[in-house]
Amino acid sequence: MAPLSSVDDFVDLVKRNTLASVLCALVGFPLACFVLPIAAPLALVYYVLVQQNMVPSPLALQRQSAAKAAETKVEEEGKKAGSDTTPASGVKTESEGKAKAGASVVGKVAQRPQVESSVEGGRPLTGGVALLRRMREQKAAQAKRDNPDKKILVAYASQTGTAHEIAKVVHAQIAESCGSAKIPVLAAFNDVDIDTLRADKFPLVAFVAASTGDGDPPDNTASFYAKMLRKSDDEFKGVKYTCLGLGDSNYTRFMAVPRNMRKKFQSLGAENIYWDAEADEVDGLEETVDKWTEGAVKAVLKEYNALTNRSGGNVEAKGGKDSGFLGLPALLPRRVQFTWLSAKEGEGVKKGLRFSRDHVDGRGSYGPLAPYFAKVKSVKRVTPADYEKQIIHMELCLEGSNISYKPGDAFGVLPENSADLVGKILSYLGEDGSKCFTTSEQLNSIQTPCSIKDALSLHCDLTSPPKKTLLRMLAESCGEEKEKASLLEMISTAGKERYRKEILEGQPNLLDIFQAYPSCKPHAEDLIEFLPALAPREYSVSSASQVHTGEMHFAFSVVEYETVKGRVRHGVATTWLSKLAEEVEQGKTVRIPIFMRPSKEFQHPESISKPIIMIGPGTGVSPFRGFSHYRSFLQSRSKQDVGESWLFYGCRDRTKDFLYEEDFTELHEKSLLNHYEIAFSREQAEKVYVQHKMQDHQEKLGKLILEKEAYVFVCGDGLHMAKDVHKKLEDILCTSDAAMTPSSAKSYLQDMQKGGRYVRDIWS
Ligand SMILES: Cc1cc2nc3c(=O)[nH]c(=O)nc-3n(C[C@H](O)[C@H](O)[C@H](O)COP(=O)(O)O)c2cc1C
Structure with a gap:
């Protein structure tokens, strides 16, 4: 604006601006009042x-119209190409293929939603x-592609981790093959809401199931199993499934859980889509597992794609195509992120802080994540120090823990790996064991922050023969191509025989693998994530809380054996417990982390009026010490008739490994245990076992079972003893006055099992 030099200039300016102001008011006012608010x-x-x-x-919008113009051009070119290259004869030729490709372009363009011509209620939307x-x-x-409504469930029923490991591989292969980690869901059965097993949620289920105990469902499946068995009608209608059963044919109830689950799936309307495989430990699991995994992944994907109109899923393409080895297990993706703490941050993380050692639960309920640290009150060595095997009796103090138990219950112990083995692994890896980490999500039972040493000592299974998925990760961690190739070959289809010999029979631990493949240097976080979890070990309680107040007793045999390769192996938990026993003997205070595993079926009957027959050689006699003391306690308080009690026990030699001799002799002398039959297997040339002692009393036993409705309890080795005893019971029923046929004896025993009158607690 020019500077004002006179009064005229000023008047002129006011006039001009007034005119402008009037004009502005005329246009601006309606604009401000009506147009702007809208x-x-x-x-x-x-x-x-x-x-x-x-x-x-x-x-x-500008891009869309450009794209539409381009598509119209492609459409026209496609039509042109089709008419130019399709031969009149219709013979399929290379050029017809090209013409078809052109046609599919046309089809795609024609199917594209037309922006301008959508129709709703007959009225086109424009x-x-x-x-x-x-x-x-x-x-x-x-959104649907990212998080589809319909998912594939990969479920597992697993007690010691084998079924879980297989399910992880199946899950990873499905995710990899269908290119989406959101489609398959991996879960233990107990974590599956049974009501979501419907065609609209989980139309496809691939599951791996094992049994535990005597044909019982694993802990991570028990509640789902019970719910499922209660279901009726066709609640799984529309669900398609395939199942891999794991089992051991040494057990009388071979494949009980997978067979029952399959049967129930079918009776609830689910449809089987692929071979329901059964892998038997006796023959080796590998072959069946590999075959089922490959076929199941393909079958499930095919069905899923058909159901959801998806395409793709190339199962063959993966599994080591690049490495040149066929049939490799999937290289599982890392799930958990590790954050490493500085030395200063890790200072507060001391060994032993994995769980609070002072944790006391008001209701006495403890678990693997929050155990009770029970003080070891005393130990007693049953076997002489120089004897080839060691059996130890241990007494724990439960005072102040609020734990209650019944004879027949078991409890879990959280063991530690050998300090020597952990030290050697750490120095091989060149890792500082005190380095601490946290994880992005819960990894097994690791509570973070945790040091590498604690993770390896307390949480990782370092001694079981490595599974193929672990070996795959270890192969990828080899610096030397030759070693990598050797490991990959061993876990590929071509290396089946090598895997059987070197891994399954050789039973190398992690350190053996490192020694055989010295360029294999995995990252600590890979090892911690990929190694299976160190499983709690279970022991039967051998005391009765009414008699051994404030205490819990148990007995264990220290496991030591030689592999076919001549390697001497020591059981993780029993070796650790025997070292703790030495410390107790030296006067040290020792505590062990425990939690109760109450038994539902292996319980002393409520009444003592019926006879009881207890069969338990070796440490299998433990619960019967508890039963017998409990029975004597009930007898001292009750006026009711008391049924006869029989105990069949077996050991090698009365001077070497006679467990609980004093207790049973005393109870027998006081007539609180009526019949006490012992098979000393090695005191004579011919081996004598509990079933032979049963044979000596077969007439009486037959009468007790058939006429007096006696209870029969068996505890101990499931591989041989439980089978032989079962067979003996069948013989007894056949030779009894009832003269049963073998098949009616079998079904009589089955009925006894169902009614809780024949109960077994067996292990392999
Ligand atoms: C204590 C114990 C009890 C078992 N009971 C049975 C059984 O009753 N029937 C059977 O077929 N297999 C039985 N097995 C074998 C398991 O089913 C088999 O070893 C399976 O591979 C274990 O799978 P997991 O590690 O996933 O639990 C038993 C194994 C153990 C250790």
Whole structure:
């Protein structure tokens, strides 16, 4: 603006500005009053919609119209190509293939949703409304792809981890083959809401199931199993499944859980889509597991794709195509992120802080994540120090723990790996064991922050023969190509025989693998994530709380054996416990982390009026010490008739490994244990076992079972003893006055089992 130099200049300026002001008021006032209040919110709404991708931005609209023009061009070119290259004879030729490719382009363009011609209620939607509708549909379709309604369930029933490991591989292969980690869901059965097993949620289920105890469901499946058995009608209708059963044919109830689950799946309307395989420990699991895994992944994907109109899923393409080895197990992706703490941050993380050693639960309920640290009150060595095997009796103090138990219950112990083995692994890896980490999610039972040494000592299984998925990770960690190739070959289809010999028979631990493949240097976090969890070990209680107040007793035999390769192996938990026993003998205070595993079936009957027959050689006699003391306690308080009690016990030699001799002799002398039969297997040339002692009393036993409705309890080795005893019971029923046929004896025993009158607690 020019400077004012006179009064005239000023008057002139006022006149001009008044005119401008009037003009502004005439145009601006209605604009401000009517147009802006409408336009501004509209503009704001449009801006928000663009930001939310609900409507396209002007730039996107411009791109769309360019794309449409390009597609129209492709359509025209496609039509042209089709008419140019399709031979009149219709013979399939290379050029016909090209023509078909052109036709499919045409088809695709023709099927594309037409923005301008959507129809709703017979009225075509045009312009922005149709566009908005289309954008919403695309967004919903994308969301569905990212998180589909229908998923594939990969479930496992696993007690010691084998079924879980297999399920992990199946899950990883499905995720890899279908290119989406969101489609398959991996879960233990107890974590599956049984009501979601429907065609609209989990139309496909691949499951791996094992049994424990005497044909019982594993802990991580027991509640699902019970719910499933209660279901009726066709609640699984529309669900398609395949199952891999794991079992051991030495057990009388071979494959009980997988067979029952399959049967129930079918009776609830589920349809089997692939071979229900059964892998038997006796023959080796590998071959069946590999075959089932390969076929099951293909079958499940094929069905899933058909159900959901998906395409793709190339199972053959993976599994080591690049490495040149066929049939490799999937290289499982890392799930957990590790954050390493500085030395200063890790200072507070001391050994022993894995769980609070002072943790006391008001209700006495403890678990693997929060155990009770029971003080070892005393130990007693049953076997002489120089004897080839060691049996130790241990007494724990439960005072103040609020733990209660019944004879027949078991309890879990959280063991530690050998300090020597952990030290050697750490120095091989060149790792500082005190380095601490936290993890992005819970990994097994590791409570973070945790040191590498604690993770390896307390949480990782370092001694079981490595599974193929672990070996795959170890192969990828080899610096030397030759060693990597050797490991990959061993776990590929071609290396089946080598795997059987070197791993299954050789039973190398982790350190043996490192020694055989010295360039294998995995990262500590890979090892911690990929090694199986160190499983708690279970022991039967050998005391009765009514008699041994505030205490819990148990006995164990220290496990030591030689592999076919001549390697001497020591059981992780029993070796650790025997070292603790030495410390107790030296006067040290020792505590061990425990939690109760109450037994549902292996319980002394409530009444003592019926006879009881107890059969338990070796440490299998433990629960019967508890039963017998409990029975004497009940007898001292009750006026009711008391049924006869029989105990069949077996050991090698009365001077070497006679467990609980004093207790049973005393109870027998006081007539609180009526019959006490002992098989000393090595005191004579011919081996004598408990079943032989049963044979000596077969007439009496037959009468007790058939006429007096006696209870029969068996505890101990499931591989031989339990089978032989079962057979003997069948013989007894056949030779009894009832003269049963073998098949009626079998079904009589089955009925006894169902009714809780024949109960077994057996292990391999
Ligand atoms: C204590 C114990 C009890 C078992 N009971 C049975 C059984 O009753 N029937 C059977 O077929 N297999 C039985 N087995 C074998 C398991 O089913 C088999 O070893 C399986 O591979 C274990 O799988 P997991 O590690 O997933 O639990 C038993 C194994 C153990 C250790």
